Amino acid sequence: MRLTLLVLVALALLTPAAAGAADQQYFQLPKGDYPHDVAVAPDGTVWFSGQPHGVAGYLDPATGALTHIPLGKNSAPHGVVIGPDGAPWFTDGGQNAIVRVDPATSVVKVWPLPPERMPFVNLNTAVFDKKGRVWFTGQNGVYGRLDPVSGDIKVWDAPRGRGAYGITATPNGDIWFVSLANSYLANIDPDSGAATVYEPPTKNQGARRVWSDSKGRLWISEWNAGNVGLYDPATKTWKEWKLPGDKPQAYAMWVDPDDKVWLSDWGANAVLRFDPATEKFESFPSDKPNAEVRQMLGRPGEAWAAESGTDRLRVIRAATPTQ
Amino acid sequence: MIEQSWRHGLLDAYGEANCFARLKAGHDKGERNRGRQTQARIGLVAVLLLLTTLPCLAQEAGDAAHGERVFQYCFACHSVDPNEKAQLQGPSLTHIIGRPAASLKGFDYSDAMKQRGAAGLVWTAATLDTYIADPQSVVPGTRMAAVPVRDAKDRADLIAYLAKSGAWRP
Numbered sequence: 145m146r147l148t149l150l151v152l153v154a155l156a157l158l159t160p161a162a163a164g165a166a167d168q169q170y171f172q173l174p175k176g177d178y179p180h181d182v183a184v185a186p187d188g189t190v191w192f193s194g195q196p197h198g199v200a201g202y203l204d205p206a207t208g209a210l211t212h213i214p215l216g217k218n219s220a221p222h223g224v225v226i227g228p229d230g231a232p233w234f235t236d237g238g239q240n241a242i243v244r245v246d247p248a249t250s251v252v253k254v255w256p257l258p259p260e261r262m263p264f265v266n267l268n269t270a271v272f273d274k275k276g277r278v279w280f281t282g283q284n285g286v287y288g289r290l291d292p293v294s295g296d297i298k299v300w301d302a303p304r305g306r307g308a309y310g311i312t313a314t315p316n317g318d319i320w321f322v323s324l325a326n327s328y329l330a331n332i333d334p335d336s337g338a339a340t341v342y343e344p345p346t347k348n349q350g351a352r353r354v355w356s357d358s359k360g361r362l363w364i365s366e367w368n369a370g371n372v373g374l375y376d377p378a379t380k381t382w383k384e385w386k387l388p389g390d391k392p393q394a395y396a397m398w399v400d401p402d403d404k405v406w407l408s409d410w411g412a413n414a415v416l417r418f419d420p421a422t423e424k425f426e427s428f429p430s431d432k433p434n435a436e437v438r439q440m441l442g443r444p445g446e447a448w449a450a451e452s453g454t455d456r457l458r459v460i461r462a463a464t465p466t467q
Numbered sequence: 468m469i470e471q472s473w474r475h476g477l478l479d480a481y482g483e484a485n486c487f488a489r490l491k492a493g494h495d496k497g498e499r500n501r502g503r504q505t506q507a508r509i510g511l512v513a514v515l516l517l518l519t520t521l522p523c524l525a526q527e528a529g530d531a532a533h534g535e536r537v538f539q540y541c542f543a544c545h546s547v548d549p550n551e552k553a554q555l556q557g558p559s560l561t562h563i564i565g566r567p568a569a570s571l572k573g574f575d576y577s578d579a580m581k582q583r584g585a586a587g588l589v590w591t592a593a594t595l596d597t598y599i600a601d602p603q604s605v606v607p608g609t610r611m612a613a614v615p616v617r618d619a620k621d622r623a624d625l626i627a628y629l630a631k632s633g634a635w636r637p
Contacts, residue, residue, distance in 0.1 A: 180612060196615055220614040237614045264539040283543035306543055325553045348554050434608055452612060
């Protein structure tokens, strides 16, 4: 079943002050939609994971049309990414499955994880490698790989148990994930599935999400420490920067095509853009309290944030989009 | 392949609660106080007695063994191990039954949870049942983004499992 409605309110706000020459727009979703994660397709259409209601949300920002697509009994999707096929792929903790929605037909396809010994892994986030395989994390302490063509699913224990959270692929196809509960960065051997742990300089920093820049460097949001971290696999070096404010809490993490680093800071109730060249943060505060942005993704010129706390999607558009 | 390390936090670390003994102790305490306390005092004893016995009632209402499996929904962020060392995003659920909301010392609760705690929210089997099904309905603005446990039997079993650690001891 596919339910379509118009977005209740779409506000375009010009904010030339702290945000520089950028404009932003909020899309108010129905109360309780609680968008956990958001992903924007190359054509500009937007998908979000509606965790409480077990739905895929589909927004056309141009028209404001919003569609809810139920993902199945017991569904509770945590993450969403756009696959190389242009479709949204969900990490569905409720169904303990990887779920794809066909953007043209709304047909839902479900790949359940093998149930042996762990019926629910708290599926968290997914990413694609260059071979079209889906790599995913389960916060109960696993990571895994799905080959959508063959249907083969492999699941491995994460080092030290629970906490596997954000995951990313570098331009050359390497897969990395971070552990929130155990505060590390790990690289996965794509063939054997073995994980190698890399320790950030700050202990118990709470590495929550990770994203690669165009050079294959890993940027990490450190929730407990309120840092943005950087690991360069080429030089094997670390660097960390403290976010501004009294009690920063770094959650979402996305690196745009210009290699600007986007984060959400729950302490400041803001989206931040960090410029690695100048080492300066630029703040984009939310216009409502407790926005609670859990994840960001985007495309050239657009950074999208899911405001789970306000049932809204937010886009920040750069004045000079990168082509 | 998955090994059984995840079970370390799930396996029951506690002995079976002696519900009958605690029920009787609570009853005896009520008897001793009868006639000597003000009405308000008796009311307080009644509340304490209720909080003491709730774990037993919850255990009777649900299948704790199955509840241990349901607890996997919670496992990423919560522990029932009193000696847990991992730095988890959710507070310990040891002795959760009868605990006032946002009262665990040292845990960084959200403002929303602190407000509900200050307003008198106590984690009973009933409030937990509603919260596990729909967290925002009990604590609007809670930061807990969990898989909602929609099945009433699953929730009862989960609460029975949580109750095995015994009631809240301030």
